[in-house]
Amino acid sequence: MTGQERSEEKSECVSLSPMMEAVPALPESERVCVIGTGDLGRSLCLRLLHPGYGVVFGSRRPHSSSRLPHGEQVLGHAAAAQSAHLIFIAVQREHYDFLVPLANQFKGKVLVDLSKNLRKNQYPEANAEYLQSLVPGAEVVKGFNTLSAWSLQNGPSDANRQVYICGESVEAKQAVIAVATKLGFSALDRGSISVARELEDFPLQLFPQWRHPLRIAIGLSAAFFFYLLIRYVIYAYVTQGKDISFRIMVSLANQVCPIVSLIMLSLCYLPGVLASFLQLYRGTKYRRFPNWLDRWMLCRKQLGLLSLGFAFLHVLYTLIIPIRYSVMFWVTEHTVSLIRENRTTMFDTTTAWHDDSYLSLGILGFGLYVLLGITSLPSVINSLSWREFSFVQVGSPGPVTLNA
Ligand SMILES: NC(=O)C1=CN([C@@H]2O[C@H](COP(=O)(O)OP(=O)(O)OC[C@H]3O[C@@H](n4cnc5c(N)ncnc54)[C@H](OP(=O)(O)O)[C@@H]3O)[C@@H](O)[C@H]2O)C=CC1
Numbered sequence: 001m002t003g004q005e006r007s008e009e010k011s012e013c014v015s016l017s018p019m020m021e022a023v024p025a026l027p028e029s030e031r032v033c034v035i036g037t038g039d040l041g042r043s044l045c046l047r048l049l050h051p052g053y054g055v056v057f058g059s060r061r062p063h064s065s066s067r068l069p070h071g072e073q074v075l076g077h078a079a080a081a082q083s084a085h086l087i088f089i090a091v092q093r094e095h096y097d098f099l100v101p102l103a104n105q106f107k108g109k110v111l112v113d114l115s116k117n118l119r120k121n122q123y124p125e126a127n128a129e130y131l132q133s134l135v136p137g138a139e140v141v142k143g144f145n146t147l148s149a150w151s152l153q154n155g156p157s158d159a160n161r162q163v164y165i166c167g168e169s170v171e172a173k174q175a176v177i178a179v180a181t182k183l184g185f186s187a188l189d190r191g192s193i194s195v196a197r198e199l200e201d202f203p204l205q206l207f208p209q210w211r212h213p214l215r216i217a218i219g220l221s222a223a224f225f226f227y228l229l230i231r232y233v234i235y236a237y238v239t240q241g242k243d244i245s246f247r248i249m250v251s252l253a254n255q256v257c258p259i260v261s262l263i264m265l266s267l268c269y270l271p272g273v274l275a276s277f278l279q280l281y282r283g284t285k286y287r288r289f290p291n292w293l294d295r296w297m298l299c300r301k302q303l304g305l306l307s308l309g310f311a312f313l314h315v316l317y318t319l320i321i322p323i324r325y326s327v328m329f330w331v332t333e334h335t336v337s338l339i340r341e342n343r344t345t346m347f348d349t350t351t352a353w354h355d356d357s358y359l360s361l362g363i364l365g366f367g368l369y370v371l372l373g374i375t376s377l378p379s380v381i382n383s384l385s386w387r388e389f390s391f392v393q394v395g396s397p398g399p400v401t402l403n404a
């Protein structure tokens with residue numbers, strides 16, 4: 001580097017707060033470059049500062065970049081690329097062209113492609129593969145794209161601890177995994193760069209495991225609702241001319257909920273039983289299940305949670321029965337007619353027993369439902385031994401999760 005170039009680079013370096021001067025000269029392994037001073041770049045920088053990394057930003061306009069977290073160094077792209085071995089690219093893919101003239105500076109460096117897309121198959125090739133083709137001398141690793149700037153800034157939480165990475169070079173991936181681990185994330189190596197498209201599609205998935213269970217729940221609810229509508233409301237109107245259409249809102253809904261809930265519960269446990277029979281029939285547990293059974297088993301948790309949801313609705317609908325206008329009217333009417341006719345009714349112990357037992361069993365049944373629901377939460381599962389888990393989740397056969 002000539003003296004003039006060095007002085008140019010020096011003038012590219014911009015201090016945004018007095019803290020910058022305080023940043024000690026760190027070895028290259030503890031210095032990280034972030035290209036792009038946007039939302040993600042800044043959030044990543046904040047996270048990197050926690051374990052003590054030195055961050056050097058690369059920007060188009062190093063002099064005018066403002067409001068950086070702690071006055072980190074902001075250099076031009078070329079100078080920033082030379083300052084660290086690990087470089088995060090926090091720029092949208094459509095602007096990647098600016099990297100082409102910098103290919104020499106990126107030679108031998110590890111580039112982490114953070115980009116995500118707005119929709120699936122937005123580009124013919126994965127962003128990481130495109131980046132690799134622009135800077136062939138660098139080792140591109142795809143990663144961190146499943147996190148949002150917000151979650152990066154707030155640090156890893158239980159639900160958001162996992163980051164996925166992929167790339168060709170094992171050393172490059174190890175360097176990225178080391179940083180991720182230091183930031184508190186657990187990095188999962190998903191393989192070569194050809195997996196990048198799959199990782200880029202991750203944030204675009206819309207409840208993929210919920211789609212079928214939701215369809216089943218909606219289909220069953222609609223079918224039973226129309227059956228009950230015809231069976232009670234329309235039938236009463238046609239045969240007796242009685243208008244009991246007000247029952248649609250609460251009574252009918254309250255009948256639909258437990259039916260759907262129980263069917264969904266049986267659909268949740270049925271595939272496990274089928275799989276066990278299949279294993280017995282085949283005499284081995286080391287063969288893949290048919291695809292339909294595999295997919296069915298993978299959405300058991302969603303089926304179970306929906307079943308719990310419908311049971312919960314049934315509880316709520318049942319609790320409001322005494323405050324319904326029609327019920328209060330009927331009770332008052334009955335009492336007034338007893339007074340008018342000067343009649344009294346006897347307390348029927350059998351009916352009282354029958355009623356209380358019915359309610360008590362309902363409450364206990366719902367309690368069991370909730371217990372099943374709670375023990376399928378990942379954090380609860382992790383705290384249970386296998387024996388405890390299968391004791392609670394009666395009928396949830398262990399080996400059948402082989403495909404999952
Ligand atoms: N925001 C988020 O939650 C997440 C974002 N991502 C991905 O991270 C990348 C950055 O996103 P985000 O920070 O939100 O975007 P922003 O728009 O906030 O920032 C992008 C930055 O890229 C740089 N840039 C913009 N245009 C050009 C250009 N023509 N040439 C060179 N550099 C340019 C700018 O930095 P400068 O002015 O310093 O040059 C700009 O600040 C994207 O690929 C996005 O898909 C991934 C996961 C989450």
Ligand SMILES: [Fe+3]
Pocket residue numbers: 258314362
């Ligand atoms: Fe009930």
